[in-house]
Amino acid sequence: MSRKPMVRPGGRSARVQEAVHAAVRELLAEVGRERLTVPMVASRAGVTPSTVYRRWGDLQELLSDVAVEHLRPETEPDDHGALPADMTAWAEQFIDEMSSPAGRAYIRDALLGDPDGSNAGQCSTYAAEQIDVIIARAAERGETVPELETVIDAVVAPIMYRILFRPTELDAPYARRLVASVLGGRQSAASQRRQRLIG
Amino acid sequence: MSRKPMVRPGGRSARVQEAVHAAVRELLAEVGRERLTVPMVASRAGVTPSTVYRRWGDLQELLSDVAVEHLRPETEPDDHGALPADMTAWAEQFIDEMSSPAGRAYIRDALLGDPDGSNAGQCSTYAAEQIDVIIARAAERGETVPELETVIDAVVAPIMYRILFRPTELDAPYARRLVASVLGGRQSAASQRRQRLIG
Numbered sequence: 001m002s003r004k005p006m007v008r009p010g011g012r013s014a015r016v017q018e019a020v021h022a023a024v025r026e027l028l029a030e031v032g033r034e035r036l037t038v039p040m041v042a043s044r045a046g047v048t049p050s051t052v053y054r055r056w057g058d059l060q061e062l063l064s065d066v067a068v069e070h071l072r073p074e075t076e077p078d079d080h081g082a083l084p085a086d087m088t089a090w091a092e093q094f095i096d097e098m099s100s101p102a103g104r105a106y107i108r109d110a111l112l113g114d115p116d117g118s119n120a121g122q123c124s125t126y127a128a129e130q131i132d133v134i135i136a137r138a139a140e141r142g143e144t145v146p147e148l149e150t151v152i153d154a155v156v157a158p159i160m161y162r163i164l165f166r167p168t169e170l171d172a173p174y175a176r177r178l179v180a181s182v183l184g185g186r187q188s189a190a191s192q193r194r195q196r197l198i199g
Numbered sequence: 200m201s202r203k204p205m206v207r208p209g210g211r212s213a214r215v216q217e218a219v220h221a222a223v224r225e226l227l228a229e230v231g232r233e234r235l236t237v238p239m240v241a242s243r244a245g246v247t248p249s250t251v252y253r254r255w256g257d258l259q260e261l262l263s264d265v266a267v268e269h270l271r272p273e274t275e276p277d278d279h280g281a282l283p284a285d286m287t288a289w290a291e292q293f294i295d296e297m298s299s300p301a302g303r304a305y306i307r308d309a310l311l312g313d314p315d316g317s318n319a320g321q322c323s324t325y326a327a328e329q330i331d332v333i334i335a336r337a338a339e340r341g342e343t344v345p346e347l348e349t350v351i352d353a354v355v356a357p358i359m360y361r362i363l364f365r366p367t368e369l370d371a372p373y374a375r376r377l378v379a380s381v382l383g384g385r386q387s388a389a390s391q392r393r394q395r396l397i398g
Contacts, residue, residue, distance in 0.1 A: 111363065112311055124364040149368075153377070157360035158352040164310065165323040165359065166351065178352070 019045040020052060024066045033105075038062070060113030067109035068119045070102075077130050083138035083145065084183055090134060091155050091175035094127070099163050099170040107163060127156050146182055154182035218244040219251060223265045232304075237261070259312030266308035267318045269301075276329050282337035282344065283382055289333060290354050290374035293326070298362050298369040306362060326355050345381055353381035 023044035027036055038059050042049040056062040077090045097103050110119045128148060135145045155178045162170055222243035226235055237258050241248040255261040276289045296302050309318045327347060334344045354377045361369055 108310075111307075117366065120364045121366075124360075152360075152365065153357040154353070154380075158356040160364065161323075161351075161356035161359050164363075165319045167316065167320075169348075181353075 016045075016047055016051065016055070020047065020056075020062070021066050021069060024062060028066075033063075036063075058113070060109075061115075062113065063109045064111075064113030064119045067106040068122050070106045071110060071123050072126055073130055077134050079137060082141075083134070083143045084179065086134045086137065087131075087151070087155070087179045087183065088176055090130060091159070091179050092172045094156070095159055095170055095172070095175045098159060099167075104163060107160070124152070124156075128152060131156075151182055155179060215244070215246055215250065215254070219246065219255075219261070220265050220268060223261060232262075235262075257312070259308075260314075261312065262308045263310075263312030263318045266305040267321050269305045270309060270322050271325055272329055276333050278336060281340075282333070282342045283378065285333045285336065286330075286350070286354070286378045286382065287375055289329060290358070290378050291371045293355070294358055294369055294371070294374045297358060298366075303362060306359070323351070323355075327351060330355075350381055354378060 020041060023041045024036070027040060027044060031040070036059065038052050039049045041059075041062070042052050045052075052062065056065065077086060080086050080089055098107060107123070110123055114120055131148055131151050135148060135151070138145045155175075158178055159170070159175075162168060219240060222240045223235070226239060226243060230239070235258065237251050238248045240258075240261070241251050244251075251261065255264065276285060279285050279288060297306060306322070309322055313319050330347055330350050334347060334350070337344045354374075357377055358369070358374075361367060
């Protein structure tokens with residue numbers, strides 16, 4: 001958000017952000033979203049309410065920032081040694097996390113207090129970065145790889161669309177069907193090869 | 200929303216809803232979203248503010264209902280005589296409407312004031328109904344048709360995802376690529392046949 005100043009790691013601005021985010025996380029757990037207020041957050045974080053308003057505008061924008069923090073992946077995607085396995089494992093975990101009650105609340109918060117779309121864009125960037133890692137590893141192994149944007153359209157978009165607009169089918173078989181649709185013949189080929197190696 | 204009473208067409212409840220929705224539409228145009236309040240809407244609609252609060256909860260839920268009304272398609276999809284042409288024309292128009300500034304504002308409003316997801320679900324149902332008409336016509340003509348949910352995943356989801364999270368590529372060529380991805384060989388086959396008929 002344009003309102004936010006540049007944050008230098010370790011600077012005062014970064015310390016304020018960390019204290020305020022921590023206060024929100026604690027208070028969400030203690031009093032819940034419905035009863036949360038900016039003065040309550042400010043008091044817990046040891047800053048004035050006007051510091052919070054100046055930096056975040058309102059409670060919804062603050063909750064949006066905290067939600068995006070929560071949606072940031074903590075680790076790189078697991079390496080299973082082949083593109084179909086990597087992509088399937090990632091999609092299954094993505095569905096799991098995003099369609100959980102906590103995941104849905106964070107996605108909603110991220111969108112709601114985000115007038116300029118920068119936090120929603122950040123969520124998409126997190127997913128794109130993970131897929132990029134998977135594609136780069138596969139390319140390194142000499143596998144044929146799809147375009148990043150094709151995977152976004154075929155795997156990420158349907159999952160997020162169904163979470164927000166059409167809450168059905170959000171399970172592991174659905175994740176596998178989406179991945180199969182984008183990897184096409186390559187996936188069947190790979191599983192056949194595995195089958196031959198096993199059999 | 201569970202708060203809303205059943206609305207009988209022509210009944211008092213339906214007249215209140217129509218008056219309140221009309222007041223919102225007028226006031227959005229006159230004073231804008233930022234300055235809109237429930238008392239202002241109630242006064243214009245000739246009802247008490249408590250009537251509005253009782254029925255809609257708050258301004259965001261009211262704006263969500265009005266947005267869903269706006270997102271309801273007014274006509275059936277055009278009939279161009281073949282599945283690829285029908286689906287492409289529909290997808291191009293869907294991108295056009297949804298990614299316009301008004302479309303984006305309605306999608307946002309529909310999602311924001313929608314704690315139980317029923318309005319978001321209604322938006323998805325509108326798109327599904329239009330695609331159903333296109334698929335049914337094609338089946339009637341003897342064309343091979345995709346599943347409705349496959350079209351939702353391959354065409355509707357990427358468009359809505361990019362509008363909300365990843366605002367790129369929202370143009371007619373993108374709509375055509377999405378449709379081609381779901382109709383696959385059938386589309387090329389159809390255009391080849393047309394080419395032969397023309398040539």
